[in-house]
Amino acid sequence: MDCNTCEAPSTVVINAPEQIEVSLTISKMAKEMLENAFGDDRSQALLIGVLSGGCSGYMYDLQIVESTDQDCQELVVDGFRVLVPNATSHLLDGIEIDYQDRLMGGGFKIINPNASSSCGCGESFA
Amino acid sequence: MGVFALDCYVLILHGSNVLEFINGLSTNKVDKTCTTVFTTEAAKIIDMCEIIVKPDYVAIIGHGPYKQNVLNHLNTRILDSDITIGDATANNEVLLSTSDIEVGIGVTKIETFRGHIIIAPIGKGPSPTMTEEDFSNYRVDQMIPHQGHEITPDVHPLACGLGHIAHEDKGCYIGQEIIARMRSRNRQGRELVRLPNDEGEKPTTIGLTHCLEIRRTNNG
Numbered sequence: 001m002d003c004n005t006c007e008a009p010s011t012v013v014i015n016a017p018e019q020i021e022v023s024l025t026i027s028k029m030a031k032e033m034l035e036n037a038f039g040d041d042r043s044q045a046l047l048i049g050v051l052s053g054g055c056s057g058y059m060y061d062l063q064i065v066e067s068t069d070q071d072c073q074e075l076v077v078d079g080f081r082v083l084v085p086n087a088t089s090h091l092l093d094g095i096e097i098d099y100q101d102r103l104m105g106g107g108f109k110i111i112n113p114n115a116s117s118s119c120g121c122g123e124s125f126a
Numbered sequence: 127m128g129v130f131a132l133d134c135y136v137l138i139l140h141g142s143n144v145l146e147f148i149n150g151l152s153t154n155k156v157d158k159t160c161t162t163v164f165t166t167e168a169a170k171i172i173d174m175c176e177i178i179v180k181p182d183y184v185a186i187i188g189h190g191p192y193k194q195n196v197l198n199h200l201n202t203r204i205l206d207s208d209i210t211i212g213d214a215t216a217n218n219e220v221l222l223s224t225s226d227i228e229v230g231i232g233v234t235k236i237e238t239f240r241g242h243i244i245i246a247p248i249g250k251g252p253s254p255t256m257t258e259e260d261f262s263n264y265r266v267d268q269m270i271p272h273q274g275h276e277i278t279p280d281v282h283p284l285a286c287g288l289g290h291i292a293h294e295d296k297g298c299y300i301g302q303e304i305i306a307r308m309r310s311r312n313r314q315g316r317e318l319v320r321l322p323n324d325e326g327e328k329p330t331t332i333g334l335t336h337c338l339e340i341r342r343t344n345n346g
Binding site: 005010011012017050051052053054055056057058063071085086087117119123124126 | 137138142147149150167184197201202204205207210211212213214216217247271298299300301302303
Protein backbone atom coordinates (compact mmCIF):
# COMPACT_ATOMS: atom_id res chain seq x y z
CA MET A 1 0.00 0.00 0.00
CA ASP A 2 2.97 2.29 0.61
CA CYS A 3 4.79 1.28 -2.53
CA ASN A 4 5.38 4.38 -4.59
CA THR A 5 6.12 2.33 -7.68
CA CYS A 6 2.61 0.89 -7.77
CA GLU A 7 -0.01 2.15 -10.13
CA ALA A 8 -2.16 4.88 -8.68
CA PRO A 9 -5.48 3.57 -7.41
CA SER A 10 -8.29 3.95 -9.90
CA THR A 11 -10.70 6.68 -8.96
CA VAL A 12 -14.12 5.50 -7.98
CA VAL A 13 -16.76 7.24 -10.04
CA ILE A 14 -19.21 8.97 -7.78
CA ASN A 15 -22.62 9.37 -9.28
CA ALA A 16 -23.50 12.90 -8.27
CA PRO A 17 -27.19 13.26 -7.50
CA GLU A 18 -29.34 15.23 -9.88
CA GLN A 19 -29.51 18.95 -9.11
CA ILE A 20 -33.04 20.09 -8.47
CA GLU A 21 -34.47 23.58 -8.56
CA VAL A 22 -35.50 23.85 -4.94
CA SER A 23 -38.69 25.34 -3.62
CA LEU A 24 -39.23 25.74 0.10
CA THR A 25 -41.49 27.47 2.56
CA ILE A 26 -41.02 29.18 5.90
CA SER A 27 -43.66 28.82 8.62
CA LYS A 28 -45.11 31.88 10.35
CA MET A 29 -43.25 31.13 13.58
CA ALA A 30 -39.96 30.56 11.78
CA LYS A 31 -40.44 33.79 9.86
CA GLU A 32 -40.81 35.72 13.12
CA MET A 33 -37.66 34.15 14.52
CA LEU A 34 -35.72 34.85 11.33
CA GLU A 35 -36.87 38.48 11.44
CA ASN A 36 -35.45 38.68 14.97
CA ALA A 37 -32.22 37.04 13.86
CA PHE A 38 -31.68 39.10 10.70
CA GLY A 39 -33.01 42.44 11.95
CA ASP A 40 -33.13 44.96 9.17
CA ASP A 41 -30.02 43.61 7.48
CA ARG A 42 -31.32 41.53 4.60
CA SER A 43 -27.94 41.40 2.88
CA GLN A 44 -27.22 38.25 4.86
CA ALA A 45 -28.62 34.91 3.85
CA LEU A 46 -29.87 31.74 5.48
CA LEU A 47 -27.68 28.85 4.30
CA ILE A 48 -29.45 25.51 4.57
CA GLY A 49 -26.89 22.76 4.30
CA VAL A 50 -26.81 19.03 4.76
CA LEU A 51 -23.86 17.20 6.27
CA SER A 52 -23.27 13.48 6.37
CA GLY A 53 -23.59 11.87 9.78
CA GLY A 54 -26.02 11.78 12.65
CA CYS A 55 -28.11 8.79 13.66
CA SER A 56 -29.86 8.62 10.32
CA GLY A 57 -27.11 9.50 7.88
CA TYR A 58 -27.67 13.17 7.13
CA MET A 59 -27.75 16.21 9.39
CA TYR A 60 -29.18 19.66 8.73
CA ASP A 61 -26.87 22.62 9.05
CA LEU A 62 -28.42 26.10 9.27
CA GLN A 63 -26.19 29.15 9.17
CA ILE A 64 -26.62 32.87 8.64
CA VAL A 65 -23.93 33.94 6.20
CA GLU A 66 -23.06 36.84 3.95
CA SER A 67 -21.71 34.54 1.26
CA THR A 68 -20.37 31.04 0.81
CA ASP A 69 -17.84 29.25 -1.35
CA GLN A 70 -20.32 26.45 -1.94
CA ASP A 71 -22.07 26.18 -5.29
CA CYS A 72 -25.54 27.29 -4.25
CA GLN A 73 -28.97 28.17 -5.52
CA GLU A 74 -30.19 31.49 -4.18
CA LEU A 75 -33.87 31.90 -3.41
CA VAL A 76 -35.84 34.73 -1.90
CA VAL A 77 -38.55 33.39 0.39
CA ASP A 78 -40.81 35.81 2.27
CA GLY A 79 -38.15 38.49 1.83
CA PHE A 80 -35.26 36.36 3.13
CA ARG A 81 -32.26 35.34 1.02
CA VAL A 82 -31.94 31.58 1.26
CA LEU A 83 -28.93 29.62 -0.05
CA VAL A 84 -29.22 25.91 -0.85
CA PRO A 85 -26.08 24.03 -1.96
CA ASN A 86 -26.65 22.33 -5.32
CA ALA A 87 -24.96 19.17 -4.03
CA THR A 88 -27.78 18.69 -1.53
CA SER A 89 -30.68 20.15 -3.50
CA HIS A 90 -32.17 16.66 -4.01
CA LEU A 91 -32.48 16.32 -0.24
CA LEU A 92 -34.00 19.73 0.41
CA ASP A 93 -36.60 20.32 -2.28
CA GLY A 94 -40.04 20.94 -0.78
CA ILE A 95 -38.93 21.47 2.82
CA GLU A 96 -40.66 23.73 5.29
CA ILE A 97 -38.55 25.65 7.79
CA ASP A 98 -40.43 25.69 11.07
CA TYR A 99 -39.67 26.94 14.56
CA GLN A 100 -40.77 25.14 17.70
CA ASP A 101 -40.91 27.21 20.86
CA ARG A 102 -40.09 24.68 23.56
CA LEU A 103 -37.77 24.71 26.54
CA MET A 104 -36.27 21.38 25.52
CA GLY A 105 -35.64 20.39 21.91
CA GLY A 106 -36.96 23.66 20.56
CA GLY A 107 -35.54 25.80 17.81
CA PHE A 108 -35.60 25.69 14.03
CA LYS A 109 -36.89 22.45 12.58
CA ILE A 110 -36.94 21.19 9.03
CA ILE A 111 -40.05 19.40 7.85
CA ASN A 112 -38.74 17.37 4.94
CA PRO A 113 -40.93 15.37 2.56
CA ASN A 114 -37.79 13.68 1.20
CA ALA A 115 -36.89 12.14 4.56
CA SER A 116 -37.95 8.53 5.05
CA SER A 117 -37.04 8.70 8.74
CA SER A 118 -35.44 11.01 11.25
CA CYS A 119 -33.77 10.54 14.60
CA GLY A 120 -35.26 11.52 17.93
CA CYS A 121 -33.56 14.89 18.13
CA GLY A 122 -34.84 15.90 14.67
CA GLU A 123 -31.44 17.04 13.45
CA SER A 124 -30.68 13.89 11.51
CA PHE A 125 -32.66 12.29 8.71
CA ALA A 126 -32.44 9.63 6.06
CA MET B 127 -0.49 -20.63 13.34
CA GLY B 128 0.49 -18.76 10.17
CA VAL B 129 -0.60 -16.42 7.40
CA PHE B 130 -3.96 -16.45 5.62
CA ALA B 131 -4.86 -14.60 2.42
CA LEU B 132 -8.01 -12.54 2.94
CA ASP B 133 -10.46 -11.57 0.21
CA CYS B 134 -10.39 -7.82 0.71
CA TYR B 135 -10.87 -4.52 -1.06
CA VAL B 136 -8.59 -1.56 -0.49
CA LEU B 137 -10.10 1.90 -0.83
CA ILE B 138 -7.95 5.01 -0.62
CA LEU B 139 -9.67 8.18 0.57
CA HIS B 140 -8.19 11.63 0.18
CA GLY B 141 -9.57 14.85 1.62
CA SER B 142 -9.39 17.20 4.54
CA ASN B 143 -12.15 15.65 6.65
CA VAL B 144 -12.01 11.95 5.81
CA LEU B 145 -11.71 10.75 9.41
CA GLU B 146 -14.62 12.91 10.52
CA PHE B 147 -16.64 11.55 7.59
CA ILE B 148 -15.92 7.89 8.45
CA ASN B 149 -16.44 8.56 12.15
CA GLY B 150 -19.95 9.87 11.44
CA LEU B 151 -20.89 6.76 9.49
CA SER B 152 -19.47 3.93 11.59
CA THR B 153 -19.56 2.42 15.05
CA ASN B 154 -16.07 2.98 16.45
CA LYS B 155 -14.40 6.24 17.38
CA VAL B 156 -12.39 6.82 14.23
CA ASP B 157 -9.62 9.25 15.12
CA LYS B 158 -6.71 6.95 14.37
CA THR B 159 -6.03 3.57 12.79
CA CYS B 160 -8.72 1.23 14.07
CA THR B 161 -11.38 -1.32 13.20
CA THR B 162 -14.93 -0.07 12.72
CA VAL B 163 -18.28 -1.21 11.35
CA PHE B 164 -20.47 0.57 8.82
CA THR B 165 -24.09 -0.01 9.73
CA THR B 166 -27.50 0.78 8.25
CA GLU B 167 -30.20 2.82 9.97
CA ALA B 168 -31.49 -0.50 11.33
CA ALA B 169 -28.00 -1.12 12.77
CA LYS B 170 -27.45 -4.03 10.38
CA ILE B 171 -23.88 -4.53 9.18
CA ILE B 172 -22.72 -3.21 5.83
CA ASP B 173 -19.11 -4.23 6.46
CA MET B 174 -16.46 -4.37 9.15
CA CYS B 175 -13.42 -2.42 8.00
CA GLU B 176 -9.89 -1.63 9.02
CA ILE B 177 -9.30 2.11 8.86
CA ILE B 178 -5.64 2.87 8.31
CA VAL B 179 -4.54 6.46 8.78
CA LYS B 180 -1.55 7.50 6.70
CA PRO B 181 -0.05 11.00 6.43
CA ASP B 182 -1.53 11.63 2.97
CA TYR B 183 -4.61 9.44 2.90
CA VAL B 184 -6.88 7.08 4.77
CA ALA B 185 -7.30 3.47 3.64
CA ILE B 186 -10.41 1.39 4.18
CA ILE B 187 -9.87 -2.37 4.09
CA GLY B 188 -13.01 -4.47 3.97
CA HIS B 189 -14.43 -7.76 2.74
CA GLY B 190 -14.33 -8.07 -1.05
CA PRO B 191 -17.94 -9.11 -1.67
CA TYR B 192 -19.21 -6.18 0.43
CA LYS B 193 -17.25 -3.50 -1.46
CA GLN B 194 -20.06 -2.17 -3.59
CA ASN B 195 -22.40 -1.83 -0.61
CA VAL B 196 -19.77 0.18 1.24
CA LEU B 197 -19.08 2.34 -1.80
CA ASN B 198 -22.80 3.04 -2.22
CA HIS B 199 -23.03 3.90 1.48
CA LEU B 200 -20.10 6.32 1.27
CA ASN B 201 -20.88 7.82 -2.12
CA THR B 202 -24.38 8.98 -1.28
CA ARG B 203 -23.09 10.79 1.79
CA ILE B 204 -20.06 12.57 0.41
CA LEU B 205 -22.32 15.39 -0.83
CA ASP B 206 -20.04 18.38 -1.35
CA SER B 207 -17.36 17.23 1.09
CA ASP B 208 -13.75 17.44 0.02
CA ILE B 209 -13.35 13.67 -0.33
CA THR B 210 -12.25 11.49 -3.21
CA ILE B 211 -12.22 7.70 -3.24
CA GLY B 212 -9.73 5.54 -5.11
CA ASP B 213 -9.86 1.78 -5.48
CA ALA B 214 -6.45 0.15 -4.92
CA THR B 215 -7.78 -3.39 -4.60
CA ALA B 216 -6.15 -4.57 -7.80
CA ASN B 217 -2.72 -3.33 -6.68
CA ASN B 218 -2.66 -4.90 -3.24
CA GLU B 219 -3.03 -8.16 -1.38
CA VAL B 220 -4.34 -8.37 2.16
CA LEU B 221 -3.24 -11.08 4.55
CA LEU B 222 -3.81 -11.96 8.16
CA SER B 223 -0.94 -13.21 10.28
CA THR B 224 -1.72 -14.83 13.60
CA SER B 225 1.62 -13.64 14.96
CA ASP B 226 3.71 -10.49 14.61
CA ILE B 227 5.98 -11.23 11.67
CA GLU B 228 8.54 -9.06 9.88
CA VAL B 229 7.33 -7.43 6.69
CA GLY B 230 9.21 -5.69 3.92
CA ILE B 231 9.49 -2.05 2.93
CA GLY B 232 6.32 -0.68 1.41
CA VAL B 233 4.19 -3.18 3.29
CA THR B 234 1.70 -1.99 5.91
CA LYS B 235 1.03 -4.04 9.01
CA ILE B 236 -1.50 -3.24 11.73
CA GLU B 237 -2.50 -5.10 14.87
CA THR B 238 -6.20 -5.86 15.21
CA PHE B 239 -8.38 -8.11 17.36
CA ARG B 240 -8.32 -10.64 14.50
CA GLY B 241 -4.51 -10.75 14.31
CA HIS B 242 -2.01 -8.75 12.30
CA ILE B 243 -3.45 -7.43 9.05
CA ILE B 244 -0.86 -7.01 6.31
CA ILE B 245 -1.46 -4.92 3.19
CA ALA B 246 1.19 -5.38 0.55
CA PRO B 247 1.64 -4.59 -3.12
CA ILE B 248 0.80 -7.71 -5.10
CA GLY B 249 3.62 -10.24 -4.73
CA LYS B 250 5.39 -8.32 -1.94
CA GLY B 251 3.58 -9.84 1.04
CA PRO B 252 4.39 -12.99 2.98
CA SER B 253 3.29 -16.26 1.43
CA PRO B 254 0.09 -17.70 2.87
CA THR B 255 0.66 -20.75 5.04
CA MET B 256 -2.88 -21.36 6.32
CA THR B 257 -5.68 -23.11 4.52
CA GLU B 258 -9.33 -22.08 4.81
CA GLU B 259 -9.71 -24.89 7.35
CA ASP B 260 -6.74 -23.65 9.40
CA PHE B 261 -8.22 -20.16 9.39
CA SER B 262 -11.60 -21.48 10.54
CA ASN B 263 -9.95 -23.39 13.39
CA TYR B 264 -8.03 -20.28 14.41
CA ARG B 265 -11.20 -18.18 14.39
CA VAL B 266 -13.22 -20.72 16.32
CA ASP B 267 -10.49 -21.08 18.95
CA GLN B 268 -10.23 -17.29 19.36
CA MET B 269 -13.98 -16.59 18.82
CA ILE B 270 -13.17 -14.24 15.94
CA PRO B 271 -16.13 -13.44 13.70
CA HIS B 272 -15.54 -13.14 9.96
CA GLN B 273 -17.43 -11.62 7.05
CA GLY B 274 -19.67 -14.00 5.19
CA HIS B 275 -19.91 -16.27 8.23
CA GLU B 276 -20.83 -14.40 11.40
CA ILE B 277 -20.52 -10.85 10.05
CA THR B 278 -23.34 -10.56 7.53
CA PRO B 279 -25.92 -7.95 6.48
CA ASP B 280 -28.53 -9.83 8.57
CA VAL B 281 -27.01 -9.06 11.95
CA HIS B 282 -26.07 -6.07 14.07
CA PRO B 283 -22.59 -5.69 15.56
CA LEU B 284 -23.56 -6.80 19.07
CA ALA B 285 -24.98 -10.08 17.77
CA CYS B 286 -21.80 -11.21 16.04
CA GLY B 287 -19.20 -10.35 18.63
CA LEU B 288 -18.32 -6.84 17.47
CA GLY B 289 -19.66 -4.97 20.50
CA HIS B 290 -16.13 -3.97 21.47
CA ILE B 291 -15.83 -1.86 18.31
CA ALA B 292 -19.20 -0.16 18.78
CA HIS B 293 -18.05 2.79 20.88
CA GLU B 294 -20.46 3.59 23.70
CA ASP B 295 -20.09 7.36 23.96
CA LYS B 296 -18.71 8.62 20.67
CA GLY B 297 -21.97 10.30 19.68
CA CYS B 298 -24.22 9.81 16.70
CA TYR B 299 -23.59 7.49 13.78
CA ILE B 300 -25.98 5.64 11.53
CA GLY B 301 -27.67 2.92 13.59
CA GLN B 302 -26.40 4.32 16.89
CA GLU B 303 -29.83 4.82 18.45
CA ILE B 304 -30.71 1.15 18.00
CA ILE B 305 -27.41 -0.14 19.33
CA ALA B 306 -27.57 2.22 22.32
CA ARG B 307 -31.13 1.09 23.07
CA MET B 308 -30.17 -2.59 22.94
CA ARG B 309 -27.32 -1.92 25.31
CA SER B 310 -29.26 0.19 27.78
CA ARG B 311 -32.07 -2.37 27.93
CA ASN B 312 -29.65 -5.29 27.92
CA ARG B 313 -31.63 -6.83 25.08
CA GLN B 314 -29.41 -7.47 22.12
CA GLY B 315 -31.44 -10.36 20.79
CA ARG B 316 -28.62 -12.58 19.60
CA GLU B 317 -25.02 -13.26 20.54
CA LEU B 318 -21.97 -15.06 19.23
CA VAL B 319 -21.19 -18.28 21.07
CA ARG B 320 -18.57 -21.02 20.81
CA LEU B 321 -19.94 -24.51 21.19
CA PRO B 322 -18.78 -28.10 20.88
CA ASN B 323 -19.55 -29.24 17.35
CA ASP B 324 -22.26 -31.63 18.48
CA GLU B 325 -24.13 -28.83 20.27
CA GLY B 326 -24.27 -26.45 17.32
CA GLU B 327 -27.68 -26.04 15.72
CA LYS B 328 -26.88 -23.59 12.93
CA PRO B 329 -23.12 -23.12 13.10
CA THR B 330 -21.65 -20.23 11.16
CA THR B 331 -18.11 -21.63 11.29
CA ILE B 332 -17.12 -25.20 12.06
CA GLY B 333 -13.73 -26.02 13.56
CA LEU B 334 -12.08 -29.29 14.49
CA THR B 335 -13.88 -29.72 17.80
CA HIS B 336 -15.91 -26.53 18.26
CA CYS B 337 -17.99 -24.19 16.17
CA LEU B 338 -19.20 -20.60 16.19
CA GLU B 339 -22.90 -19.85 16.17
CA ILE B 340 -25.15 -16.83 16.57
CA ARG B 341 -27.81 -17.73 19.07
CA ARG B 342 -30.81 -15.99 20.55
CA THR B 343 -29.98 -14.68 24.01
CA ASN B 344 -32.00 -15.60 27.07
CA ASN B 345 -32.93 -11.96 27.67
CA GLY B 346 -34.43 -11.59 24.19
